[in-house]
Amino acid sequence: MLQGYIKSGKKFFLHGNKGKKPATTISHDIRRQVIDLYRTKYYDANFEHYTELLKKNEGICISHSSVMNILESEYILSPKATKAKRRRIKQKLKAKKETAKTKKELASIQANLVAIDDAHSRRPRCAYFGELQQMDATPYEWVPGQIWHLHLAIDDASGVVTGARFETQETLNGYYHVFDQILTDYGIPYKFLTDRRTVFTYKKKGALSDDKDTYTQFAYACKQLGVELESSSVPQAKGRIERLNQTLQSRLLVEFRIAGVTDINKANEFLHSYIKEFNEKFALPLYGIKSVFETQPSKKKINLTLAVLTERTVDAGHAIQFEKKFYKMIDHKGVQIHYQKGTKVMLIKAFDKYLFACVNDKDIHVPEEIPTHERKSKDLDADYKKPKPRKPYIPPMNHPWRRSAFKKFVHSQPHRIEQDLKSA
Template sequence: MTIRKVDLNMTEQEKYEIIKKLVETNGNKKRAALKIGCTQRHINRLIQRYKKEGKSAFIHGNHGRKPAHTIEKEKKELIVDFYRTKYYGANFEHFTELLEKYEDVKVSPSVVRSVLMNEQIISPMAHRSTKKKLKKQLKAQKEAASSKKEIEQLQNKILEIEDAHPRRPRCANFGEMIQMDASEHLWFGDKKTQLHIAVDDSTGAIVGAYFDLQETLNGYYNVLSQILKSHGIPYMFFTDRRTVFEYNKKKSPSIEEDTFTQFGYACKQLGIEIETSSIPQAKGRVERIFRTLQSRLIIELRLNGITTIEQANIFLNSYIKEYNDAFALPVNNIKSVFEKQPDDEKINLTLAVLSSRKIDNGHCIRYENKYFKLLDTYGYPVYYYKGTSGMVIKSFNKELYFCVEEKVYVLEEIPTHERKSRNFDFDTPVEKPKKKYIPPMSHPWKQASFEKYMNKQAHRKEKTA
């Protein structure tokens, strides 16, 4: 007869010794019940099982048995493989959503975290304590490692990322403060692009987003257009002074490249205040959202086969709605201070790029390396003396106008060659001038107003230099 070895854990061993002593000495059952933490009736059951089965009576019924909720080894390997090859960079909660959405793998975020943490993979959004704990483990493994290759691999894993954005209370009202910024990243394809976003400080909702090749006035104008059309006029923009909102540089060749003046003048006409800060950490809300988007949006763009800016901007329309539904606070109980939404024409004319030009001896102006003539509302050319100064207005939809004092004209490009010959195309009827739409001067395009604003910005630049 072979005697089976019985291994008990610490708790089971303690129960065994108490009951064994109780039986051998015929001791006090009440005292034994207090030590174990059970009733006297349960002590009687343990005594009977001990007399019948001996030491093995104290082994738990589930000892050596896999829990019902344990996932198979193959499934664990599949989760790790998916994360390393297809969904790398996703935070664990997002990864869980992607597994169910695209792979029909249904597991909880806690299971995903446990599986990946066992492989020393942490979430991009991991807490500082989690990073610190993993770093400690990696350092211990590095000290115990023998090969140079293994030491190098472990050293590459030891990274600590600090969250340098201090928290502060949210604004009380929706539209009270909109934080704006752009982030250069490899969002899609093989070339870095700039994602411009605007975030409401009160709700954390993204109220505008646009991709462009560089951090540009066009990018921020598109974001502002989205805000005006979807919500209305906000009270304030909060931006980083180090970005394109900085005052124009000394070597800037033209006023149209001075983004701060152009964007600031548009906001002035809408009654929007602009506050800037030289400390990027002050915009903690928008910086944290960029971290989240770099974890989530990149993967979504990759899975949807996005390779161009045009595709990416179309995709943003639907993705931002999903993002706000998942992460932004509901606006139901938050007061909105957005002013009435302006009509499309006002938006188009307000988000304009303004440039100073002078009429040449051919009664034309040169703009963007092209020559343009001035037309009145009936489509007839208008002539001014050489050297007459005015202001080119390039509207948001790229239409061109020219303002001289109190009058606005349409600009029409002069082609390099005549489209039709006067000497050989005899059958072609002479085209009559067509009427042109010219916006009223109620829009603040007066040259004096813009020049006054430019001088004010130049004075502020000198004070901060």
């Protein structure tokens, strides 16, 4: 011992394992998998059953007590948790809530408090693949200093993520991109379930134009495809999409950092491959689950259906105004068509951002922007050439843009009926 002290000094008296993790320590990756799998795939299992499922289905062999400790460290309780345990956890969270320093931390604590009050699953999954798609958009700091809204859709029966799209705000465009992914990859679903507190709720801040009424625009697109649309503010009804948000928030930050994702365009590109891997890992197997998705529409039909419709009026210069620009109407031969001042026009902004105009519910034209100045002068420029008429693509008459049908649909919406009564 004396020789050891002479050779190593005071370090000789320290245990050789000091500072080393025990061999039985569960790795961070395993802990993360245990949490994520419970949130997305096995959330309605008690912890003893979940421990068995981890070993049987996922090849993760850890003890029941370890599973319980890991989940409870995230304030996830078993459906069989006692009232006493729930009270203890709630007291810890309330104490932590009082010392929360950021809104993000406060929101996370509040979500955990709500989850503890609702530890039991309130309803079973739907019977069929495609029967119900839960949709939502969540703001989050996905990369340092940038908050984006992740628009998501998840199939209720299988847990398959059917669509995902980042936007800087929660927008109709974001939900249309998710809808496009569903229609392209799977087909036409039976029903959407959305959050009543999102853009699907009509904002009653003055009389908004039709193109700003997100709910009506999305609902009209659903109507053209025969898809039901339902909104709910009840947390239990949207449990799967909310758990999906939590899981992706815990995983994508690390994945983005590893992949070098720093902007929203790269993030959306990354989602294409990542969601496929995510579904393989967390979604239920589709065999044995009957699909009720209807056949995928053509790309042309999707483009014309996921549109923004708004009414415009022809002015004295035979033009219409949209987004601070003036447009003349061009027919299929590339010739300008003149309408009387006051003529009502249904202006359509298709999913690919191309514009169309429908007049009298039968005539379809392509709006062409009127420049504020000519590019060249026919009198002063020697190389001036008269522009040749451009023959645009005109959709067939089986389009969903008839003004009378759209206006009837708009005024049948409950929030618009209320607005009409107030303005009467």
